[in-house]
Amino acid sequence: MVFWGIEVKPGQAFTYDCKAVPERLHITQATLGAGSSSERSVLQCVVGGKSPVFLCSLLPDKFETCPLNLEYEEDDEVSFSTVGPRSIHLSGFIEIVGDDDDFEP
Amino acid sequence: MVFWGIEVKPGQAFTYDCKAVPERLHITQATLGAGSSSERSVLQCVVGGKSPVFLCSLLPDKFETCPLNLEYEEDDEVSFSTVGPRSIHLSGFIEIVGDDDDFEP
Amino acid sequence: MVFWGIEVKPGQAFTYDCKAVPERLHITQATLGAGSSSERSVLQCVVGGKSPVFLCSLLPDKFETCPLNLEYEEDDEVSFSTVGPRSIHLSGFIEIVGDDDDFEP
Amino acid sequence: MVFWGIEVKPGQAFTYDCKAVPERLHITQATLGAGSSSERSVLQCVVGGKSPVFLCSLLPDKFETCPLNLEYEEDDEVSFSTVGPRSIHLSGFIEIVGDDDDFEP
Amino acid sequence: MVFWGIEVKPGQAFTYDCKAVPERLHITQATLGAGSSSERSVLQCVVGGKSPVFLCSLLPDKFETCPLNLEYEEDDEVSFSTVGPRSIHLSGFIEIVGDDDDFEP
Numbered sequence: 001m002v003f004w005g006i007e008v009k010p011g012q013a014f015t016y017d018c019k020a021v022p023e024r025l026h027i028t029q030a031t032l033g034a035g036s037s038s039e040r041s042v043l044q045c046v047v048g049g050k051s052p053v054f055l056c057s058l059l060p061d062k063f064e065t066c067p068l069n070l071e072y073e074e075d076d077e078v079s080f081s082t083v084g085p086r087s088i089h090l091s092g093f094i095e096i097v098g099d100d101d102d103f104e105p
Numbered sequence: 106m107v108f109w110g111i112e113v114k115p116g117q118a119f120t121y122d123c124k125a126v127p128e129r130l131h132i133t134q135a136t137l138g139a140g141s142s143s144e145r146s147v148l149q150c151v152v153g154g155k156s157p158v159f160l161c162s163l164l165p166d167k168f169e170t171c172p173l174n175l176e177y178e179e180d181d182e183v184s185f186s187t188v189g190p191r192s193i194h195l196s197g198f199i200e201i202v203g204d205d206d207d208f209e210p
Numbered sequence: 211m212v213f214w215g216i217e218v219k220p221g222q223a224f225t226y227d228c229k230a231v232p233e234r235l236h237i238t239q240a241t242l243g244a245g246s247s248s249e250r251s252v253l254q255c256v257v258g259g260k261s262p263v264f265l266c267s268l269l270p271d272k273f274e275t276c277p278l279n280l281e282y283e284e285d286d287e288v289s290f291s292t293v294g295p296r297s298i299h300l301s302g303f304i305e306i307v308g309d310d311d312d313f314e315p
Numbered sequence: 316m317v318f319w320g321i322e323v324k325p326g327q328a329f330t331y332d333c334k335a336v337p338e339r340l341h342i343t344q345a346t347l348g349a350g351s352s353s354e355r356s357v358l359q360c361v362v363g364g365k366s367p368v369f370l371c372s373l374l375p376d377k378f379e380t381c382p383l384n385l386e387y388e389e390d391d392e393v394s395f396s397t398v399g400p401r402s403i404h405l406s407g408f409i410e411i412v413g414d415d416d417d418f419e420p
Numbered sequence: 421m422v423f424w425g426i427e428v429k430p431g432q433a434f435t436y437d438c439k440a441v442p443e444r445l446h447i448t449q450a451t452l453g454a455g456s457s458s459e460r461s462v463l464q465c466v467v468g469g470k471s472p473v474f475l476c477s478l479l480p481d482k483f484e485t486c487p488l489n490l491e492y493e494e495d496d497e498v499s500f501s502t503v504g505p506r507s508i509h510l511s512g513f514i515e516i517v518g519d520d521d522d523f524e525p
Contacts, residue, residue, distance in 0.1 A: 001444070001491035003498065005465065005473030024106070028489035031462070031474040040169070042136070045110065045196070053110030054136040054194035057169035064460065064477035067172050067487050069133035071106035071198045078108065089474035091465070093491045129211070145274070147241070150215065150301070158215030159241040159299035162274035172277050174238035176211040176303045183213065234316070250379070252346070255320065255406070263320030264346040264404035267379035277382050279343040281316040281408045288318065339421070355484065357451070360425065360511070368425030369451040369509035372484035382487050384448040386421040386513045393423065 005091040007033060008043065013081040018074045024095040025072045030056050032064040033087030041084030048076035055080075058088065068092075110196040112138060113148065118186040123179045129200040130177045135161050137169040138192030146189030153181035160185075163193065173197075215301040217243060218253065223291040228284045234305040235282045240266050242274040243297030251294030258286035265290075268298065278302075320406040322348060323358065328396040333389045339410040340387045345371045347379040348402030356399030363391035370395075373403065383407075425511040427453060428463065433501040438494045444515040445492045450476050452484040453507030461504030468496035475500075478508065488512075 004025060008014045016025065030043055038060045044052040056066050068090075072078055082088050109130060113119045121130065135148055143165045149157040161171050173195075177183055187193050214235060218224045226235065240253055248270045254262040266276050278300075282288055292298050319340060323329045331340065345358055353375045359367040371381050383405075387393055397403050424445060428434045436445065450463055458480045464472040476486050488510075492498055502508050 001493050003465065003467050003490065003492055003494060005467075005470075005475075007471065007473065029475060031477050033474060040166075045108065047108050047110075050110075051112065053112065053196050054138060055110075055134060055170075055196050057136050059166065059169065061460075061479065061482075062166075063168060063170075063483060064479065065475075065483075065486050066170050067489065069172065069174075069489075070108065070196065072108055073106050074108060091473050091475050091490065145271075150213065152213050152215075155215075156217065158217065158301050159243060160215075160239060160301050162241050164271065164274065167271075168273060168275075171275050174277060174279070175213065175301065177213055178211050179213060250376075255318065257318050257320075260320075261322065263322065263406050264348060265320075265344060265406050267346050269376065269379065272376075273378060273380075276380050279382065279384070280318065280406065282318055283316050284318060355481075360423065362423050362425075365425075366427065368427065368511050369453065370425075370449060370485075370511050372451050374481065374484065377481075378483060378485075381485050384487060384489075385423065385511065387423055388421050389423060 001093040001095055004094045005089065007087050007089050008080050008082050009087045010082050010085060013079045016072065016078045018072050022096065026092045027068050027070040027090050028092040030058065030066055030068055031089045032058040032060060033089055035086040037085035039085050041082050041086045041088055043088045044081055044083055046079045047074055106198040106200055109199045110194065112192050112194050113185050113187050114192045115187050115190060118184045121177065121183045123177050127201065130197065132173050132175040132195050132197040134196045135163065135171055135173055136194045137163040137165060138194055140191040142190035144190050146187050146191045146193055148193045149186055149188055151184045152179055211303040211305055214304045215299065217297050217299050218290050218292050219297045220292050220295060223289045226282065226288045228282050235302065236305065237278050237280040237300050237302040239301045240268065240276055240278055241299045242268040242270060243299055245296040247295035249295050251292050251296045251298055253298045254291055254293055256289045257284055316408040316410055319409045320404065322402050322404050323395050323397050324402045325397050325400060328394045331387065331393045333387050337411065341407045342383050342385040342405050343407040345373065345381055345383055346404045347373040347375060348404055350401040352400035354400050356397050356401045356403055358403045359396055359398055361394045362389055421513040421515055424514045425509065427507050427509050428500050428502050429507045430502050430505060433499045436492065436498045438492050446512045446515065447488050447490040447510050448512040450478065450486055450488055451509045452478040452480060453509055455506040457505035459505050461502050461506045461508055463508045464501055464503055466499045467494055
């Protein structure tokens with residue numbers, strides 16, 4: 001397992017192409033980025049041409065971090081973006097497919 | 106594992122038929138949908154003809170997202186609905202039964 | 211895995227006898243039930259003749275749901291009850307012991 | 316897996332000696348005990364002669380329960396205590412080492 | 421599994437060198453340290469020469485502890501630090517690579 005982390009900035013979707021890498025991505029935490037706006041920032045995810053799904057909603061000065069438990073091994077690209085004024089930091093880890101955690105008799 | 110996400114809208118139950126698919130559904134997060142009402146929205150689940158069970162309760166501007174850890178491999182249909190004025194987005198992942206995560210000697 | 215959920219009502223302990231069933235119970239979420247009281251409701255558990263243990267504390271309009279991670283395969287009966295004015299809904303899943311998730315060479 | 320729970324009272328450290336038992340302890344939840352003080356109660360842990368580590372901080376009427384994910388198989392004794400006026404209930408489960416969950420070819 | 425815990429103090433980054441030890445580190449909880457400032461304290465992580473990633477944000481008197489789910493087996497050093505006036509205690513456990521939890525046919 002290796003650490004994985006990014007900052008999803010307002011107006012800049014982060015796109016993840018699972019097929020390009022022999023890895024399995026686990027996202028385990030979201031945390032509000034720096035800034036002064038007191039409005040909520042929502043993290044959303046779009047897979048293929050489907051409707052956006054809200055993954056979490058962070059509230060400045062009240063509720064600024066939350067655990068997630070998401071895994072991605074998609075055929076389609078995954079796009080993460082924020083709805084709101086502040087960035088959202090995502091963290092987790094990457095499992096290298098075929099690494100020594102796998103059982104191979 | 107592939108991403109799974111839906112929006113459960115007020116007045117529109119989402120029904121999931123586990124028997125129709127060779128998959129195992131894991132629901133790992135619930136997040137309040139867009140809207141202006143400040144009343145709570147509760148996610149509930151009905152399996153077969155049993156009583157509804159509340160799965161989480163989301164409070165606008167206070168507590169808008171929470172982790173869940175639910176798995177469904179039912180013989181009966183599962184119906185998700187909201188009690189309250191706003192929709193609830195559910196996210197998680199689907200494990201394809203028989204995929205390369207399973208141990209097959 | 212099949213869904214499991216109950217409502218623990220004030221004054222009505224819910225008793226679970228692990229020995230009566232070839233199953234393993236995982237409780238993964240607690241959510242405050244309907245009602246108007248603003249006092250806290252605490253979920254407690256008694257196993258055999260031991261002292262009660264508080265499992266979670268839910269606060270109306272502030273903190274109405276929380277994840278749990280409990281497993282029960284007891285020789286003794288397990289009794290769940292609420293301390294407070296409102297019911298608490300518990301949800302999770304049941305693993306059938308001996309099902310196809312187990313590794314059996 | 317069998318249920319495990321204790322109440323850690325102010326001024327009374329709870330000591331756990333992993334070597335005395337063929338078990339693996341998982342602590343999965345902390346909940347504030349009964350009382351009227353509105354000050355925070357912090358759970359701390361000391362292993363061997365090391366510095367105390369805060370494991371969680373519970374706030375009356377705001378945030379009274381939280382998930383934990385701790386496992387103990389220490390050579391040294393583990394001591395849990397509270398910093399603050401109220402007790403903290405800990406719950407989780409015990410895995411008997413060598414039980415039927417383990418893989419034994 | 422053995423318990424692992426540290427206090428990350430303001431102005432003193434904690435550096436972890438995964439390659440120096442035959443271990444896998446799991447960080448599972450963060451808790452605000454003692455102090456009187458009411459400003460938020462953010463935990464951040466830097467791996468190699470990459471940008472810092474916020475792992476959680478703790479708010480005095482509102483939200484002082486949160487679960488994490490991070491694993492580190494890096495080739496690069498990992499550096500944890502706080503942004504804010506108070507220390508953050510991290511806890512979790514260490515899995516000894518090659519211990520009796522691993523499957524070795």
